[in-house]
Amino acid sequence: MINFDYIRMGSISSAVKALDKFPDAKIIAGGSNLIDLMKRNVMAPTKLIDINPLPLKYIHTTKQGVQIGALALNSQAADHELIKTKYPLLSMAINAGASAQLRNMATFGGNMMQRTRCSYFYDTTMPCNKREPNSGCSALTGINRMHGIFGTSDVCIAVNPSDMNVALVALDAKVILKSAKKERTIAFADFHKLAGDSPQLDNHLQKNEMITDIIIPENQFYNNSYYLKVRDRHSYAFALISVAAGLEMDGQNIKKVRLAMGGVAHKPWRLYDAENFLQGKTASLQNFEEAAKIAMKGAKSYGHNDFKLALAPSSIVEALLKASHLS
Amino acid sequence: MSDQKQPETQEKELICSSRRGFLKATTALTAIALSPSLITKAALQHADERLAAFFEKIPLNIEVNGKAYQMETEPRETLLDFVRERLHLTGTKKGCDHGQCGACTVHVDGIRVNSCLTLAVMQEGKKITTIEGIANGDKLHPMQEAFLKNDGFQCGYCTPGQIMSAIACINEGHANSPTEIREFMSGNICRCGAYPNIVDAIVEVKNGGMKL
Numbered sequence: 001m002i003n004f005d006y007i008r009m010g011s012i013s014s015a016v017k018a019l020d021k022f023p024d025a026k027i028i029a030g031g032s033n034l035i036d037l038m039k040r041n042v043m044a045p046t047k048l049i050d051i052n053p054l055p056l057k058y059i060h061t062t063k064q065g066v067q068i069g070a071l072a073l074n075s076q077a078a079d080h081e082l083i084k085t086k087y088p089l090l091s092m093a094i095n096a097g098a099s100a101q102l103r104n105m106a107t108f109g110g111n112m113m114q115r116t117r118c119s120y121f122y123d124t125t126m127p128c129n130k131r132e133p134n135s136g137c138s139a140l141t142g143i144n145r146m147h148g149i150f151g152t153s154d155v156c157i158a159v160n161p162s163d164m165n166v167a168l169v170a171l172d173a174k175v176i177l178k179s180a181k182k183e184r185t186i187a188f189a190d191f192h193k194l195a196g197d198s199p200q201l202d203n204h205l206q207k208n209e210m211i212t213d214i215i216i217p218e219n220q221f222y223n224n225s226y227y228l229k230v231r232d233r234h235s236y237a238f239a240l241i242s243v244a245a246g247l248e249m250d251g252q253n254i255k256k257v258r259l260a261m262g263g264v265a266h267k268p269w270r271l272y273d274a275e276n277f278l279q280g281k282t283a284s285l286q287n288f289e290e291a292a293k294i295a296m297k298g299a300k301s302y303g304h305n306d307f308k309l310a311l312a313p314s315s316i317v318e319a320l321l322k323a324s325h326l327s
Numbered sequence: 328m329s330d331q332k333q334p335e336t337q338e339k340e341l342i343c344s345s346r347r348g349f350l351k352a353t354t355a356l357t358a359i360a361l362s363p364s365l366i367t368k369a370a371l372q373h374a375d376e377r378l379a380a381f382f383e384k385i386p387l388n389i390e391v392n393g394k395a396y397q398m399e400t401e402p403r404e405t406l407l408d409f410v411r412e413r414l415h416l417t418g419t420k421k422g423c424d425h426g427q428c429g430a431c432t433v434h435v436d437g438i439r440v441n442s443c444l445t446l447a448v449m450q451e452g453k454k455i456t457t458i459e460g461i462a463n464g465d466k467l468h469p470m471q472e473a474f475l476k477n478d479g480f481q482c483g484y485c486t487p488g489q490i491m492s493a494i495a496c497i498n499e500g501h502a503n504s505p506t507e508i509r510e511f512m513s514g515n516i517c518r519c520g521a522y523p524n525i526v527d528a529i530v531e532v533k534n535g536g537m538k539l
């Protein structure tokens with residue numbers, strides 16, 4: 001690992017001031033993604049700003065729902081009584097990711113910011129527009145089994161690898177971002193971006209901003225939530241496809257529904273059209289199959305990931321059946 | 328909303344900029360001569376700043392297996408390299424060095440983590456427990472006993488990580504069934520495939536109900 005400067009911050013205000021002062025510095029939280037990438041020379045920041053002493057480790061209820069500090073651990077949330085009972089979708093998604101050790105290190109902010117797992121992004125001997133803009137995309141014509149089928153661009157077809165993000169986008173979460181000069185709150189759905197012509201940027205966080213909070217509004221999905229993750233082995237593997245489904249039911253009638261997918265796009269992918277179709281309908285295999293068909297409109301595969309065109313809709317149906325207790 | 332946040336604490340901040348000017352003037356050429364090419368290339372790109380940092384050591388107060396240490400660490404030293412290379416506690420193993428195998432599992436303030444993916448410098452004031460720290464003198468820890476009794480290993484390379492992880496798995500309350508144990512122990516890979524016996528060992532300790 002190339003050496004770097006290290007500073008440790010004790011308050012939010014000093015952390016954002018440091019971000020202002022050192023535009024090339026990187027925040028370090030759990031370290032589980034950044035240190036991995038630095039060891040491989042995929043990222044080589046000259047300075048790390050350790051934010052671990054900051055008072056952002058809480059998970060608590062507010063008038064709007066639940067507020068989670070950017071330094072709360074993934075394991076802390078997954079095991080939290082409030083999250084398990086009122087937001088089980090989040091708990092399920094987190095526990096489907098990584099390993100117990102890594103979830104003990106992974107913070108909410110760090111998880112949101114984790115980089116893609118495209119193998120060419122990791123391989124510094126290969127062209128990759130995300131790692132090195134304008135060098136080319138090796139995945140387009142290479143091994144692209146893990147890659148995207150929605151909203152891809154002709155310069156990058158990588159996917160966002162996080163499980164937590166899929167649940168948070170389904171749950172209409174919001175994010176608070178703070179810089180030395182201002183604080184803004186944006187929808188979680190607007191945090192990550194598509195690759196477009198700037199694949200080097202995964203999201204809309206400005207260089208001088210940090211994530212301080214995630215807010216999940218109250219919902220009634222807790223009896224009918226399911227996170228389905230399809231992967232190469234049963235545990236400790238990234239998703240080929242994942243589906244987060246939350247339903248609010250009135251008998252067999254779907255009052256409200258939230259659906260999102262992982263492993264398919266450069267950002268956690270909400271299935272708005274499928275949601276609109278299901279709203280007010282009866283929970284049934286037929287309706288779920290129709291919703292999956294709607295969700296797949298515009299999907300495009302790249303060779304090795306052709307299987308996702310079949311796996312994705314059947315995963316959507318399966319997640320909905322599980323969430324509505326029909327299977 | 329923001330009024331519900333905890334107040335900002337005034338914990339000690341650490342800003343290291345100490346010897347930069349001096350190092351800039353004196354050691355740049357030596358560093359280039361000694362560094363592998365990659366470091367040299369990066370160093371040249373970022374000029375003197377990074378070369379200076381290359382030599383910077385930061386004080387570290389850390390407790391390992393009940394013993395307090397006052398040491399210095401280079402920012403890039405991982406906790407794993409620190410315990411193995413600096414404290415010579417080589418029970419903790421380096422398998423993949425990338426968070427993929429669990430051989431390096433240690434406890435930080437009682438919580439299991441992969442020591443290869445955290446920096447020593449980030450552990451200021453923390454209490455670390457490694458495999459060397461769990462026995463009570465000559466008396467093995469119940470999990471060590473159970474691994475022996477159940478043949479929870481073959482070559483033994485993954486075993487320190489498995490045992491540290493297993494103790495935490497029970498303490499976290501995630502050892503209530505073999506299925507749950509398998510899921511919450513998935514971060515520890517065993518190339519010898521001792522998995523069934525590892526699960527048996529954990530079940531036995533869990534059923535024993537001892538405080539770990």
Ligand SMILES: Cc1cc2nc3c(=O)[nH]c(=O)nc-3n(C[C@H](O)[C@H](O)[C@H](O)COP(=O)(O)OP(=O)(O)OC[C@H]3O[C@@H](n4cnc5c(N)ncnc54)[C@H](O)[C@@H]3O)c2cc1C
Nearest residue numbers: 029030031032033034097098107109110111113163211426
């Ligand atoms: C072997 C392995 C398997 C894994 N499997 C999965 C999986 O199946 N599913 C899954 O979802 N994840 C998986 N992960 C990834 C894991 O979830 C991430 O590494 C973790 O969430 C990153 O969090 P962190 O706090 O350690 O981030 P760090 O490594 O500390 O930081 C990551 C990035 O976030 C930035 N950052 C951190 N906090 C903030 C903040 N508050 N504001 C702004 N920027 C910030 C940092 O600057 C850095 O760029 C796996 C990781 C490994 C190593």
Ligand code: SF4
Nearest residue numbers: 118128129137156157
């Ligand atoms: S898909 Fe994106 S991350 Fe992967 S090689 Fe292409 S540009 Fe790089």
Ligand code: FES
Nearest residue numbers: 422423424429443
């Ligand atoms: S050496 Fe740390 S997980 Fe493999």
Ligand code: FES
Nearest residue numbers: 481483517518519
């Ligand atoms: S005992 Fe050999 S790797 Fe587990």
